[in-house]
Amino acid sequence: MEFHGCEFRAELYYDRECQIWARKEDDGTLTVGMTDISQSIAGKILHVRVRRPGTRRPKGKPVATIESGKWAGPVPNIFDCVIVLANEDVLEDPNLLNIEPYEAWIARVQPVAPVDIAIKEMVTGDAAFALYGERCVRDDIHCERGMR
Amino acid sequence: MSAADWVVVDTGLRPAHEHMALDMAFMAACAAGEIANCFRFLRFEPSALVGFHQSPEQELNLAYCTEHGIAVQRRLTGGGAIIFDPQQLGWELVCRRSALPGGDMSSMARIICEAAARGLGHLGIDAQFRPRNDIEVEGRKISGTGGIMDGEVVLFQGTVLLDLDIATMLRVLRVPAEKLDAHAIASVGERVTSLRHLLGEAPGLAAVEDALLQGFTEHLGMRFVPAPLPQAVAERLPAALAEVTAPEWLGMQGRGREWMPQKSAVLRVPGGTLRAEILLDQFGNRLRQVHFSGDYFVQPRRAVVDLEAALRNIHLDDLRNVVQAFFVEREWDGFGLLPENFADVVQRAAEAQS
Numbered sequence: 001m002e003f004h005g006c007e008f009r010a011e012l013y014y015d016r017e018c019q020i021w022a023r024k025e026d027d028g029t030l031t032v033g034m035t036d037i038s039q040s041i042a043g044k045i046l047h048v049r050v051r052r053p054g055t056r057r058p059k060g061k062p063v064a065t066i067e068s069g070k071w072a073g074p075v076p077n078i079f080d081c082v083i084v085l086a087n088e089d090v091l092e093d094p095n096l097l098n099i100e101p102y103e104a105w106i107a108r109v110q111p112v113a114p115v116d117i118a119i120k121e122m123v124t125g126d127a128a129f130a131l132y133g134e135r136c137v138r139d140d141i142h143c144e145r146g147m148r
Numbered sequence: 149m150s151a152a153d154w155v156v157v158d159t160g161l162r163p164a165h166e167h168m169a170l171d172m173a174f175m176a177a178c179a180a181g182e183i184a185n186c187f188r189f190l191r192f193e194p195s196a197l198v199g200f201h202q203s204p205e206q207e208l209n210l211a212y213c214t215e216h217g218i219a220v221q222r223r224l225t226g227g228g229a230i231i232f233d234p235q236q237l238g239w240e241l242v243c244r245r246s247a248l249p250g251g252d253m254s255s256m257a258r259i260i261c262e263a264a265a266r267g268l269g270h271l272g273i274d275a276q277f278r279p280r281n282d283i284e285v286e287g288r289k290i291s292g293t294g295g296i297m298d299g300e301v302v303l304f305q306g307t308v309l310l311d312l313d314i315a316t317m318l319r320v321l322r323v324p325a326e327k328l329d330a331h332a333i334a335s336v337g338e339r340v341t342s343l344r345h346l347l348g349e350a351p352g353l354a355a356v357e358d359a360l361l362q363g364f365t366e367h368l369g370m371r372f373v374p375a376p377l378p379q380a381v382a383e384r385l386p387a388a389l390a391e392v393t394a395p396e397w398l399g400m401q402g403r404g405r406e407w408m409p410q411k412s413a414v415l416r417v418p419g420g421t422l423r424a425e426i427l428l429d430q431f432g433n434r435l436r437q438v439h440f441s442g443d444y445f446v447q448p449r450r451a452v453v454d455l456e457a458a459l460r461n462i463h464l465d466d467l468r469n470v471v472q473a474f475f476v477e478r479e480w481d482g483f484g485l486l487p488e489n490f491a492d493v494v495q496r497a498a499e500a501q502s
Contacts, residue, residue: 041252042252043252043253043254046226047226049201049400049401065200065201067200067226068226069226069253069254069280070225070226070227070280070293071226071257071294071295071296072199072200072201072224072225072226072294072295072296073296073297073298074298076299092431093432093463094432140251
């Protein structure tokens, strides 16, 4: 699925601004990454930093930061969690976030609360797609994928 | 105050850690909705500032900084390492994203830089925006910028070089120069300029500040009201000072210099002798800095400087495509030097032993 050229995956969970996505894993962890909308707004991403595994990040404190074109910025975090793992491929080649934002995950985290409670403020499926489209219209976002 | 009204706060000459803490405190106060949109002027005691994601060891000559009392700090904003002393003026905007024209981050940076360039034009110089985020006069950089966006809060900052001590800059910043001599200073002088150099003498700070504000008024319709440091910022300052003076702040990215060696290569071709000095970030295989020198002639001369800027931070795999695209887009004459010669010498440098 897509809107304004921005890819959307209905099975994932999104924050209400559709900046990040999360995927539930079988072991109770969450995998998080940036949406196609976010990578398009950011432009070519040059740096990614993920906090050390074992670091607790309360809601609002970023799990990761990115940098593109001299802009630095945190990747929003909307649940209290502990960092389990960073995606080494993305750390080494941050441009992957522009090329395949839904394959190039940023971090795997362990939510402090049970996973379904942690993501209760997130949206998925048709409801998420509606918000995704609204964001594209409101901010006039048209997505472009990065190229190597 | 209406949405077009901005407060202007001049926080004056301070050590770097205080300015970084003020940046944090301004952003936090803005996120809490406790301050108006703010335009801040700032000046630094001698200091070297790395970008948010940079490693001080990779970017700076730390021993020289220690020996000469030059403070080392980490900015909240992206971009490269810079030096500051009281001869440079810092300016920055802290606001909600909605206070600026929409668009993606590069267009937001462009609009802000265009406003600053327009303001500097009132000093009698031909300042222009240069992608990605610089302001230049006749091909020479006079202002660098960088930003951070945290949710709905934007902090975008820049410098204006009233004067610049290039010799000290070359000793503080790690630059890919063969040696630090008069030739290296002259070479940097082809890439960077200052108001003193352009105007014969540096204008007063007040004149530069007024010119900048005028540019933002004309370009973005902002109206400015002078104000003291907001109480909401002052209240947050102690906690921010504790954060930026903790070892974890400067050490959050501490990759060693061995990950970013300086390398060089020379290419002798019919168009002349071309030398490339590079800093290659081996974590990710990216060119961080490239400097060309040698015995050749290129018209216009700025083509080489612009190519160096275009090669910053690119993946080595993209080298040939970037060089090719760069020369396709402009008129130039290498007098026998070919675009592939530039790619070849950089590639050779990357493959050379450091």
